[in-house]
Amino acid sequence: MEGVDYLADERKKAQFDVDEMKIVWAGSRHAFEVSDRISKLVANDPGFSKEERTMLPRKELFKNTLRKAAYAWKLIIDLHLSEEEAEKLRCFIDEPAFIDAHWVLTSCLTLIFAYAKLLLWAQRNNRKGGCPWPTRCKFGCYAQTELGHGSNVRGLETTATFDPQTDEFVIHSPTLTSSKWWPGGLGKVSTHAVVYARLITDGKDHGINAFIIQLRSLEDHKPLPGITIGDIGTKFGNGAYNTVDNGVLRFDHVRIPRDQMLMSVSQVTKVGKYVQFDVPRQLLYVPMVDVRQTIVADASTALSRAVCIATRYSAVRRQFGSQNGGQEIQVIDYKTQQSRLFPLLASAYAFRFVGEWLKRLYTDVTQRLQAKDFSTVPEVHACTAGLKSLTTTATADGIEECRKLCGGHGYLCSSGLPELFAIYVPACTYEGDNIVLLLQVARYLMKTVSQLGSRKKPVGTIAYMGKLEHLMQCRFDVEQAKDWLKPSVILEAFEARAARMSVACAQNISKFDNPEEGFAELAADLVEAALAHCQLIVVSKFIEKLQQDIPGKGVKQQLEVLCGIYALFLLHKHQGDFLGTGYITSKQASVANEQLRALYSQLRPNAISLVDAFNYTDHFLGSILGRYDGNVYPKLYEAAWKDPLNESDVPDGFHEYIRPLLKQQLLQTARL
Numbered sequence: 138m139e140g141v142d143y144l145a146d147e148r149k150k151a152q153f154d155v156d157e158m159k160i161v162w163a164g165s166r167h168a169f170e171v172s173d174r175i176s177k178l179v180a181n182d183p184g185f186s187k188e189e190r191t192m193l194p195r196k197e198l199f200k201n202t203l204r205k206a207a208y209a210w211k212l213i214i215d216l217h218l219s220e221e222e223a224e225k226l227r228c229f230i231d232e233p234a235f236i237d238a239h240w241v242l243t244s245c246l247t248l249i250f251a252y253a254k255l256l257l258w259a260q261r262n263n264r265k266g267g268c269p270w271p272t273r274c275k276f277g278c279y280a281q282t283e284l285g286h287g288s289n290v291r292g293l294e295t296t297a298t299f300d301p302q303t304d305e306f307v308i309h310s311p312t313l314t315s316s317k318w319w320p321g322g323l324g325k326v327s328t329h330a331v332v333y334a335r336l337i338t339d340g341k342d343h344g345i346n347a348f349i350i351q352l353r354s355l356e357d358h359k360p361l362p363g364i365t366i367g368d369i370g371t372k373f374g375n376g377a378y379n380t381v382d383n384g385v386l387r388f389d390h391v392r393i394p395r396d397q398m399l400m401s402v403s404q405v406t407k408v409g410k411y412v413q414f415d416v417p418r419q420l421l422y423v424p425m426v427d428v429r430q431t432i433v434a435d436a437s438t439a440l441s442r443a444v445c446i447a448t449r450y451s452a453v454r455r456q457f458g459s460q461n462g463g464q465e466i467q468v469i470d471y472k473t474q475q476s477r478l479f480p481l482l483a484s485a486y487a488f489r490f491v492g493e494w495l496k497r498l499y500t501d502v503t504q505r506l507q508a509k510d511f512s513t514v515p516e517v518h519a520c521t522a523g524l525k526s527l528t529t530t531a532t533a534d535g536i537e538e539c540r541k542l543c544g545g546h547g548y549l550c551s552s553g554l555p556e557l558f559a560i561y562v563p564a565c566t567y568e569g570d571n572i573v574l575l576l577q578v579a580r581y582l583m584k585t586v587s588q589l590g591s592r593k594k595p596v597g598t599i600a601y602m603g604k605l606e607h608l609m610q611c612r613f614d615v616e617q618a619k620d621w622l623k624p625s626v627i628l629e630a631f632e633a634r635a636a637r638m639s640v641a642c643a644q645n646i647s648k649f650d651n652p653e654e655g656f657a658e659l660a661a662d663l664v665e666a667a668l669a670h671c672q673l674i675v676v677s678k679f680i681e682k683l684q685q686d687i688p689g690k691g692v693k694q695q696l697e698v699l700c701g702i703y704a705l706f707l708l709h710k711h712q713g714d715f716l717g718t719g720y721i722t723s724k725q726a727s728v729a730n731e732q733l734r735a736l737y738s739q740l741r742p743n744a745i746s747l748v749d750a751f752n753y754t755d756h757f758l759g760s761i762l763g764r765y766d767g768n769v770y771p772k773l774y775e776a777a778w779k780d781p782l783n784e785s786d787v788p789d790g791f792h793e794y795i796r797p798l799l800k801q802q803l804l805q806t807a808r809l
């Protein structure tokens with residue numbers, strides 16, 4: 138039946154003001170209004186339909202994405218959308234595209250690909266004078282990774298050899314493994330690329346630098362002489378990331394003018410002299426830091442989507458327990474379902490708040506960089522690398538868990554979950570493999586521990602190391618379940634665990650003659666110590682959020698429940714760490730678990746409203762199981778008939794392949 142809200146009873150159970158929670162989730166009233174308006178604009182525009190995406194062949198799928206991107210650009214211009222609105226548009230269109238990499242570059246390298254922002258600016262300021270955009274039509278991509286080298290950036294092979302005779306660099310791919318491989322937007326669209334290559338002057342190798350290189354003609358879009366480009370092939374999942382043209386690129390002695398080197402950390406003069414500026418070389422890696430913080434901010438969106446689908450469906454779905462012909466039990470009422478689902482709901486909120494905080498940290502560091510203050514670069518690198526790793530791993534695993542929480546129907550494309558997983562899971566690899574990034578955090582922690590005796594005081598997210606003496610000795614000294622709700626108790630538990638794990642690693646490394654050998658040997662333990670540190674950051678930022686003034690009936694109380702679930706779930710999952718480092722006893726761990734179960738029961742009546750607070754349209758969710766009205770079964774039934782396989786009763790191939798077999802079987806039966 139259309140128009141009936143099958144989840145209405147669930148919504149009536151809410152003990153808090155959902156509209157106020159929507160504002161907390163969005164970050165501000167203004168952010169909520171922008172999100173709400175743009176998500177409805179996209180949902181109501183058939184130009185952004187995604188219904189058939191998982192059924193389209195690759196070429197059609199890709200062309201359709203190009204159409205959507207062009208249409209989106211037109212809307213941005215016609216409606217004079219601000220940058221904030223354009224970003225929301227990208228989010229709610231919900232289709233990975235060449236434009237993502239381009240936009241990231243635009244924000245990192247404004248000076249180079251300034252035209253995208255110029256476009257918006259021109260629309261606002263220069264309406265009479267016409268827009269400069271068509272004459273500046275370029276698209277950029279980020280060409281760093283090679284076929285043989287991804288994580289090890291220092292190992293890249295592409296060369297940029299300076300020729301002082303012509304004042305040019307000669308860009309060359311000397312081996313097959315030096316072919317650029319993976320850049321999004323490269324395969325079929327980009328006209329330009331930021332290419333990372335080894336700089337060579339006068340026969341000397343100066344390591345990796347970045348260069349802007351035109352790849353395709355602006356007239357006919359063909360590759361320029363000496364350049365070979367293509368798409369690297371179909372990727373995991375139906376639809377999914379196949380909307381993006383991840384590409385391969387080779388250079389055969391391609392010449393570019395000297396001024397196309399990005400001379401931010403070093404310079405090559407006209408006579409070929411290499412000059413290193415007095416700035417950290419790591420500035421070359423700033424684009425990665427920038428994208429990593431965006432990925433952290435995006436993680437909560439992907440996870441909350443999956444959680445919204447699984448929570449609504451868990452309230453609709455009933456199994457077992459009917460008596461005298463009554464209704465069966467809603468699967469959301471099974472404690473096992475709650476213990477798998479509610480920590481993911483809590484994680485979505487936790488990642489939202491840590492993402493907001495990381496954005497502020499990143500903004501602060503970019504302002505400092507402009508003032509030539511590089512002191513916080515290591516901290517922001519460790520935070521972006523570690524949180525990117527933690528949030529994307531938890532989100533990818535969480536989406537898959539949500540699919541399982543939806544039983545068999547979760548495996549259908551119409552549940553939205555298989556495609557969401559396929560689109561999301563590469564986030565564990567791109568912008569730095571998650572293990573490689575945690576090892577970066579571990580290096581930072583080991584450095585911090587080794588400097589503790591010095592005058593350099595730990596600040597920011599490692600400030601807790603400053604009270605190491607206390608954290609190494611303290612013991613959890615309370616016994617009641619409700620003690621686990623005190624923020625100070627939770628914080629100390631996570632600090633003590635993180636500090637003790639780092640110190641244990643540092644002590645074990647010191648047993649080796651060569652610290653690098655020790656680091657390599659203990660890498661698995663170091664990754665766990667890094668994860669403990671990152672979990673502490675997420676927990677502490679959630680607690681900090683709760684210290685703010687949060688209006689709205691019951692809103693703060695719900696957030697306290699979610700925060701408790703997030704922290705105590707981690708404590709339960711990583712009990713070995715907390716017990717092994719001696720901060721708590723096994724009795725205290727079991728009391729914490731008792732408290733966790735109590736929190737699940739408190740959350741239960743609010744579950745549907747907590748996912749409603751994400752304010753997602755049915756278009757954005759793209760899931761029959763997650764429909765707002767809970768009208769799942771008729772819609773699943775209806776959707777099945779739309780599958781191309783159901784266009785005819787007798788399938789293509791029947792006469793060639795099924796009929797002969799049937800005949801053979803009939804004959805065999807007749808012979809018997």
Ligand SMILES: CCCCCCCCCCCCCCCCCCCCCCC/C=C/C(=O)SCCNC(=O)CCNC(=O)[C@H](O)C(C)(C)COP(=O)(O)OP(=O)(O)OC[C@H]1O[C@@H](n2cnc3c(N)ncnc32)[C@H](O)[C@@H]1OP(=O)(O)O
Pocket residue numbers: 202205206209210223224225226227230232233234236237238240241279281282287288289290291321419422423425426428431432435514515518566567568569570573577580
């Ligand atoms: C159809 C729809 C249309 C819509 C249209 C609408 C249009 C509107 C547009 C709207 C807006 C859109 C918004 C877009 C948002 C996009 C969101 C996301 C999109 C995601 C796209 C994904 C694309 C993916 C890209 C990539 O993957 S790029 C490649 C990334 N590669 C890596 O990450 C490699 C990983 N490896 C490394 O980072 C390094 O090599 C290393 C960290 C492993 C270093 O190793 P090594 O030990 O060798 O170290 P070095 O010697 O190099 O360095 C030593 C010291 O430097 C420190 N260090 C290292 N890295 C950094 C760093 N990044 N910053 C600072 N410091 C760093 C080390 O720690 C060492 O320090 P020490 O000496 O003190 O120890």
Ligand SMILES: Cc1cc2nc3c(=O)[nH]c(=O)nc-3n(C[C@H](O)[C@H](O)[C@H](O)COP(=O)(O)OP(=O)(O)OC[C@H]3O[C@@H](n4cnc5c(N)ncnc54)[C@H](O)[C@@H]3O)c2cc1C
Pocket residue numbers: 238279280281282286287288289318319320321378383563566567568569570571572573576660
């Ligand atoms: C969808 C997608 C989009 C991408 N977009 C771009 C793009 O736009 N531009 C671009 O330049 N690149 C892009 N990439 C490439 C991406 O950045 C790399 O794939 C990524 O950095 C990982 O590197 P790798 O593939 O070399 O993995 P590898 O480093 O080969 O990893 C393989 C395995 O080895 C392990 N490993 C590697 N090194 C270590 C170590 N030191 N210690 C312990 N374990 C280790 C890893 O954990 C992993 O398990 C993209 C990739 C994907 C999947």
